[in-house]
Amino acid sequence: MIPVTDTIALRDDELVFDFVRASGPGGQNVNKVATAVQLRFDAAGSPSLPDEMRARLLRLAGRRATDDGVIVIDARRFRTQERNRQDAVDRLVKLIARAAERPKPRRRTRPTAASRQRRVDGKKRRGALKRQRGEKPRLDD
Numbered sequence: 001m002i003p004v005t006d007t008i009a010l011r012d013d014e015l016v017f018d019f020v021r022a023s024g025p026g027g028q029n030v031n032k033v034a035t036a037v038q039l040r041f042d043a044a045g046s047p048s049l050p051d052e053m054r055a056r057l058l059r060l061a062g063r064r065a066t067d068d069g070v071i072v073i074d075a076r077r078f079r080t081q082e083r084n085r086q087d088a089v090d091r092l093v094k095l096i097a098r099a100a101e102r103p104k105p106r107r108r109t110r111p112t113a114a115s116r117q118r119r120v121d122g123k124k125r126r127g128a129l130k131r132q133r134g135e136k137p138r139l140d141d
Helices: 051-065 081-102 111-134
Strands: 017-019 036-042 070-075
Touching: 017 081, 036 081, 051 070, 051 081, 070 081
Parallel strands: none
Antiparallel strands: 017 036, 036 070
């Protein structure tokens, strides 16, 4: 079990790891050893997640989520499989924890009378400046 929040934990069998060759530094090791990790988590079919949280998670995942609701995380930051695997799990847990937070509902507000007055005053000042720019100088001789 991988704990995410106090009430949510992921089962180990819900995560699928694929190991692929990583690009970047590492010398000959990079050509021989599959150290990069591709983590797949089926968010759409996971029994661990409540429905409203699942929708938030898929929205937060963005392009990391497939059309089938599978979240794919690539981890290739480190030179060992173990560290990349842990990095991928940590990133998934962080993403799910963000989705677990309920967004604060927006409360409609009205602008105060003073703020409306400031806005109008600013518009009048700007209009006066533009009017002044267009006036021709008078030659009263």
